[in-house]
Structures are given as C-alpha cells and as structure tokens.
C-alpha cells in the first residue's frame with residue numbers, strides 16, 4: 001500500500017507493506033542515486049535488522065556505513081547528536097549524501113534532528129520499526145532532542161524523502177510496546193476515523209491487531225498525513241493528535257518517564273478526559289464506555305490507582321500547550337470526530353477529577 005504526503009515544499013511517499021524490508025535496496029535506489037549513506041539505528045534494532053538493511057542497500061551500489069546509539073529515551077539528547085555529527089564528519093558526509101534512519105521514535109527523532117541540522121540538512125529516509133513510530137512519529141517531519149529543561153525542547157521540522165514501513169518488524173517487538181502503539185491507533189480512530197474504529201471493534205486483542213497491521217497502519221498514516229498536510233507547522237488542526245495527551249504527559253511526568261509508557265499514559269489520559277467531559281456535558285454520553293472496552297481488550301490501562309489530581313494539575317500547567325490563562329484541550333464531538341476547545345486552566349481541575 002502506498003500513500004503520499006503532499007506539502008507545499010515537498011511530496012514524499014510512504015510504502016506500507018508486510019515484507020517491505022526485503023526490498024529496501026531497490027526502494028532506496030528508486031529514490032536516490034548511488035552515493036554515501038550512513039544508517040543511524042540503535043543497538044537492538046541493529047542486531048535484528050541492521051545487517052539486512054545495510055547489505056541490501058550496498059548491493060544497489062551505495063557506500064554504506066552504520067552508526068548505533070544505545071536504545072531508549074536517554075539517548076535522545078544533544079550529546080548523542082554531537083557524537084553523530086562527529087561520525088558523519090569522519091565519514092566525510094556532504095549534502096550530496098544521505099541518511100537512513102532505522103528504528104523506533106527515539107532513533108527517528110534524534111536521527112531526523114541530526115540529518116536536518118548537519119551541514120544545514122542532508123536528505124534522509126525513515127524506516128520505523130515500532131508501532132508507535134509506524135503510526136505516528138515517522139510521519140509529519142517533527143524531529144527533536146530532549147534537554148535537561150524539557151522533553152523535545154530542541155528540534156526542527158524536516159520531512160524525509162520517503163518512509164518505508166514493514167509491519168513484520170512488529171513481530172519482534174515486545175508486547176508492551178505493541179500495546180502502547182495501539183493506544184495511538186485507538187486515538188487516531190477516535191479523533192478521525194469511524195471505519196478504523198469499526199475495524200478495531202472486530203478485533204479480539206493485540207495479537208489479532210497484528211494480523212491486520214497493514215490496514216491499521218495505513219489508516220493511521222492517512223489520518224496523520226492529512227492533518228500534517230493541513231497544518232505542517234503545528235499551529236492549528238494538528239493539535240487534535242493530542243487527544244489524551246495533555247493529561248497523558250502530566251501522568252508521564254508525575255509517575256516518572258518509563259514507569260508508565262507513553263502509550264499507557266495516553267490511554268489513561270483519553271479515558272480520564274472523556275469520563276469527565278461526559279459528566280461536565282462537553283462530550284456526548286456513551287463514548288467513555290466504548291473507549292474503555294476498546295483499550296481494555298488491548299490490555300491498556302484506563303485509570304491509575306493512586307491518582308493525584310493536584311500534582312497532575314501542577315505538571316499540566318507547565319505543559320507547553322497552555323497559553324496565558326487558557327489551555328486548549330481535545331474532546332470528541334462523537335466517535336471519529338475531534339474538536340479543539342479552549343478552556344481556562346482552572347477548569348482543567350474538573351477534567352482531572354478521579
């Protein structure tokens with residue numbers, strides 16, 4: 001399956017296909033002339049897929065080398081970026097050369113950041129290998145690194161030349177990671193796609209979801225692609241992708257990053273805001289129940305046992321989506337249709353009630 005993302009400055013294609021990694025060499029060759037390529041990946045993904053990708057691209061006449069980072073969020077920082085710049089310089093990479101980014105969202109964000117800033121920007125390709133990266137982070141062109149001040153504080157908008165998604169790579173991914181990706185999938189359906197919701201409704205559990213991975217990923221990429229086409233620089237409609245995220249980010253921050261995964265926090269965030277919105281009357285009744293059953297069958301959490309509204313509120317007012325005394329939150333008009341509401345920060349307390 002193919003999809004294209006059409007932006008004023010660039011159009012590129014997403015290829016979504018089980019087994020696509022078997023054709024990675026010819027895919028790169030169609031996009032680029034033979035040149036130098038550096039593959040940026042993490043150690044885990046390198047052990048699983050590094051050699052295959054390197055050899056396939058090399059066989060097409062490219063001069064390929066691989067650089068790895070340690071897996072995990074702690075690598076997404078400026079020190080690692082610096083090491084990568086050094087590596088690229090040692091390899092005498094120029095703007096005629098290209099970067100292939102292979103891995104999850106961490107490698108995607110860091111690699112994209114490095115590719116888009118080294119010598120003011122090299123061409124790059126994304127090969128996302130986690131469900132979260134395949135349905136979310138690899139599409140849309142946001143790159144970032146974390147600093148001691150805040151997560152994703154420093155970054156760029158930079159679009160790749162292409163994205164190759166092989167859903168078979170999810171077969172090696174930890175179950176918990178598959179589930180957290182499904183939280184973003186449920187989010188996408190809830191904000192924009194009743195057909196995807198209906199498909200998810202027919203599934204039994206996360207294993208079942210993997211047998212429909214191609215269709216599911218395609219639907220999510222289509223939603224994300226459309227939103228990004230409308231609002232590449234994230235000044236308006238792109239905010240709807242944040243359904244469940246305002247509370248989710250606060251949960252991640254107060255529980256400690258990694259204790260609750262991003263997807264789990266989003267699942268709780270969506271449940272919480274929906275439950276209270278139905279009580280307040282800002283969302284039609286009945287969605288909460290459907291949302292909770294959907295998340296539960298994918299073994300995602302929908303509440304926290306030790307819910308501390310006060311500390312969540314504090315974390316949340318530091319969130320970058322606050323504007324003066326107001327905050328923009330995402331609610332649903334109905335399943336499949338999101339709306340953006342601006343409320344007073346104080347009123348957020350209502351949405352944080354246990």
Ligand SMILES: NC(=O)c1ccc[n+]([C@@H]2O[C@H](COP(=O)([O-])OP(=O)(O)OC[C@H]3O[C@@H](n4cnc5c(N)ncnc54)[C@H](O)[C@@H]3O)[C@@H](O)[C@H]2O)c1
Nearest residue numbers: 044071072104105106107129130132133137142169172173
């Ligand atoms: N740029 C954006 O628009 C955007 C959107 C959402 C999230 N993000 C970012 O994405 C990051 C999270 O991404 P993530 O969840 O993919 O994390 P990740 O990149 O850390 O990957 C999770 C783990 O899975 C391993 N892994 C990756 N692919 C694998 C595979 N196929 N088989 C086995 N193991 C595999 C990795 O080595 C890692 O240990 C965060 O930093 C977040 O800020 C960015």
Ligand SMILES: [Zn+2]
Nearest residue numbers: 184245262266
């Ligand atoms: Zn998210």
